[in-house]
Amino acid sequence: MKTILKRYRAFIIASVAIGIFTVFNYRLGMKALSITAYSLKEMILVIPPIFVLLGLLDIWVPRETMIKFMGEGSGLKGVLLSIFIGSAAAGPLYGAFPVAAVFMKKGVKFSNILIFIGAWSTTKIPMLLFEAASLGTKFAITRLLIDIPGIIIIALILSALISEDEIKRIYSNAEKFNS
Numbered sequence: 001m002k003t004i005l006k007r008y009r010a011f012i013i014a015s016v017a018i019g020i021f022t023v024f025n026y027r028l029g030m031k032a033l034s035i036t037a038y039s040l041k042e043m044i045l046v047i048p049p050i051f052v053l054l055g056l057l058d059i060w061v062p063r064e065t066m067i068k069f070m071g072e073g074s075g076l077k078g079v080l081l082s083i084f085i086g087s088a089a090a091g092p093l094y095g096a097f098p099v100a101a102v103f104m105k106k107g108v109k110f111s112n113i114l115i116f117i118g119a120w121s122t123t124k125i126p127m128l129l130f131e132a133a134s135l136g137t138k139f140a141i142t143r144l145l146i147d148i149p150g151i152i153i154i155a156l157i158l159s160a161l162i163s164e165d166e167i168k169r170i171y172s173n174a175e176k177f178n179s
Contacts, residue, residue: 042092050095054102066106074109079152082112086119087128096120104174110167111159118151 005012018036022029070078089096099120100113108116123144131140159167 046091046095050091050098054098058102063106066108070108070112072109078109078112079115082115083119083148086116087123087125089120093121101174104171111155114155114158115151118155122147
């Protein structure tokens with residue numbers, strides 16, 4: 001019972017808070033419930049396909065292949081592949097983290113994982129097309145040309161600042177996630 005309460009404490013605290021909001025301000029409480037329901041619906045529609053694709057990636061792509069193309073010795077090829085996969089991805093940013101965990105399990109270099117997450121969050125192809133149509137091609141290309149080096153620089157700085165022990169711990173946690 002204690003472990004269940006510990007595991008779901010954030011959910012319990014949020015539920016109590018929404019309940020209190022609803023008692024004192026019915027409209028605010030109902031708005032919070034509406035937003036929560038919308039977010040839950042979105043997650044239910046997005047997460048299962050991501051996990052199916054992760055399962056296929058885990059089974060179909062051998063670890064050696066991932067190491068060759070995105071691992072420690074991958075160089076520029078790993079960086080470009082990380083940017084391409086992140087840019088081609090669909091779905092909200094929270095979908096990137098399970099993919100990153102599978103990448104860790106497959107031996108992908110830490111900086112390439114950070115680049116992948118950065119690309120997922122800022123360089124999506126549909127977003128680029130929308131920007132080009134709405135704000136102009138010049139704006140979209142300029143933003144992309146600024147974002148890509150920024151993502152790479154941030155990933156390299158983070159990789160240099162985080163200790164090997166911490167990176168090993170992160171990879172170990174990813175292994176637990178995928179088990």
